[in-house]
Amino acid sequence: xxxxxxxxxxxxxxxxxxxxxxxxxxxxxxxxxxxxxxxxxxxxxxxxxxxxxxxxxxxxxxxxxxxxxxxxxxxxxxxxxxxxxxxxxxxxxxxxxxxxxxxxxxxxxxxxxxxxxxxxxxxxxxxxxxxxxxxxxxxxxxxxxxxxxxxxxxxxxxxxxxxxxxxxxxxxxxxxxxxxxxxxxxxxxxxxxxxxxxxxxxxxxxxxxxxxxxxxxxxxxxxxxxxxxxxxxxxxxxxxxxxxxxxxxxxxxxxxxxxxxxxxxxxxxxxxxxxxxxxxxxxxxxxxxxxxxxx
Numbered sequence: 045x046x047x048x049x050x051x052x053x054x055x056x057x058x059x060x061x062x063x064x065x066x067x068x069x070x071x072x073x074x075x076x077x078x079x080x081x082x083x084x085x086x087x088x089x090x091x092x093x094x095x096x097x098x099x100x101x102x103x104x105x106x107x108x109x110x111x112x113x114x115x116x117x118x119x120x121x122x123x124x125x126x127x128x129x130x131x132x133x134x135x136x137x138x139x140x141x142x143x144x145x146x147x148x149x150x151x152x153x154x155x156x157x158x159x160x161x162x163x164x165x166x167x168x169x170x171x172x173x174x175x176x177x178x179x180x181x182x183x184x185x186x187x188x189x190x191x192x193x194x195x196x197x198x199x200x201x202x203x204x205x206x207x208x209x210x211x212x213x214x215x216x217x218x219x220x221x222x223x224x225x226x227x228x229x230x231x232x233x234x235x236x237x238x239x240x241x242x243x244x245x246x247x248x249x250x251x252x253x254x255x256x257x258x259x260x261x262x263x264x265x266x267x268x269x270x271x272x273x274x275x276x277x278x279x280x281x282x283x284x285x286x287x288x289x290x291x292x293x294x295x296x297x298x299x300x301x302x303x304x305x306x307x308x309x310x311x312x313x314x315x316x317x318x319x320x321x322x323x324x325x326x327x328x329x330x331x332x333x334x335x336x337x338x339x
Contacts, residue, residue, distance in 0.1 A: 052077065053101030054271040059259035060088050060096040060248075072262055073098050076269050085110040086222070086251055091133050094118075094248035095259050103274045105335040109310045109323065110281060113252030114198065117218045119243060121230040124211040126240035130166045130227035134242070141210035142239040150202065150214065153236045157229055158200045162192040166227050196221040197229070213244070253280045274337065275320035278312035282323065285313050285331075295322045296338050300330040310334055 056077075058069055066087045074082045077100045085097040085107040094117075099107045123142035127134035167190065197220045204215035214233075218226060227243045234241020249256050260270055278284075283306040291301055292315040301313070303326040310323045311331065321338045324331040 052269070052271040054099075054103050054273045055106070055254070055277040056098040056100060056265065056269065056271055057254045057258040057260065058096045058098055058265065059256065059261045060093055061262065062093050063090055065090050066096055069096055069262070070098060073100065073265070073269075076265055077101075077271075083107050086115065088248060089131070089133075089227075089246070091131055091243075092246040092248060094246075095251050095254060095256060096248070097251045097254055100271060101274075102337055103277060105337070106274070106277065106281075106323070109334070110252055112222045112309075113281065114250075115220060115222065115224075115248060115252075116250035116255075117220070117226055118203075118245075118247045118249055119216050119218055119226050119230070120245035121214045121216065121233060121241050122211060122244045123214060123234050123237060123239050123241045125242060126231065126234060127242045128167070129242075130225075130231040131243040131246075138240050139210070140239040142212040142234075142237065143207070143210050145212055145237050145239060147205065149237060150205070150212075153233050154200050154202055154216070156236060157232060158197050160194060160196050163195045163225065163228050163232070164192045165190050165225050166231070193223065195224040197224060200229070212239075217249075219250075275314070275318070278320055278323065279314075282310045282312045283307050285311050285324075287313055287315065287321070289316055292316065292321055292338075295324070295333060296336060298333055298336065300332055303327070303329050303331050 056073055060069055066084050070082050070084050074080055081101050081104055083099050083104045088096050097110055123145060124139060125136050126138045128137050199219035201217045202214055203217055206213040226246055230241045230243040285306060295301060295313050306326060310325055313321045313324055315321050319338060322336045323334040325334050
């Protein structure tokens with residue numbers, strides 16, 4: 045492998061295939077980019093497909109900030125059965141007929157899970173409980189008690205309903221905040237309807253501004269490693285601030301700038317020549333560097 049200094053810095057938007065872990069994708073991009081300095085923003089379960097944002101080189105420093113952006117999904121929820129993982133990869137733990145679930149009851153159940161809600165993450169999740177991942181405790185036979193967390197489901201739209209005896213499959217388009225588990229939405233929808241539910245298909249359509257239109261399969265990336273330059277990536281995801289030569293020197297050396305009211309989240313700072321200098325965050329009257337890319 046060549047050093048990370050010779051590798052391109054930027055984002056690779058991958059259309060993750062089913063059956064691959066997010067780490068599998070990172071390992072593949074490391075080989076393609078010939079650098080170990082690769083990471084991803086926002087894990088996708090192996091069953092899921094779709095947008096996985098991968099950072100190469102200096103862009104790995106963006107990933108923690110990009111992971112906090114809004115995400116979009118297309119999902120299929122099966123009503124009539126619950127599983128121990130809240131998705132189709134787990135074992136069925138209970139069944140109850142969903143044949144009598146009306147369209148009106150389904151709409152009411154979906155509406156109750158839309159907006160700002162309190163959500164208990166799945167027991168089989170990467171959340172740490174007393175220093176150990178919840179999924180490790182659950183797989184060891186423990187009954188893991190996870191606390192509810194506030195999340196925002198901006199959109200939960202039913203796009204299709206298929207009825208087959210005691211089972212009802214619900215297709216939905218979902219837009220939500222970081223930290224929302226679509227598996228938990230499936231579980232809670234089924235629970236509210238009295239028949240149980242789990243996720244059978246999930247495709248992530250968007251992470252922040254990066255959608256499927258930008259995503260490339262691993263086969264396509266093997267032919268041509270499409271890297272979105274880091275400056276373009278920041279300009280697409282965050283508010284932009286162009287600064288003078290004097291302020292550019294200040295930012296590059298970790299100095300604060302006056303706040304301009306550009307938002308609570310990260311702001312991309314660009315020099316007079318259009319080069320990306322840093323990400324800053326406004327706090328009170330000042331803008332404090334979060335990550336410096338120049339200098």
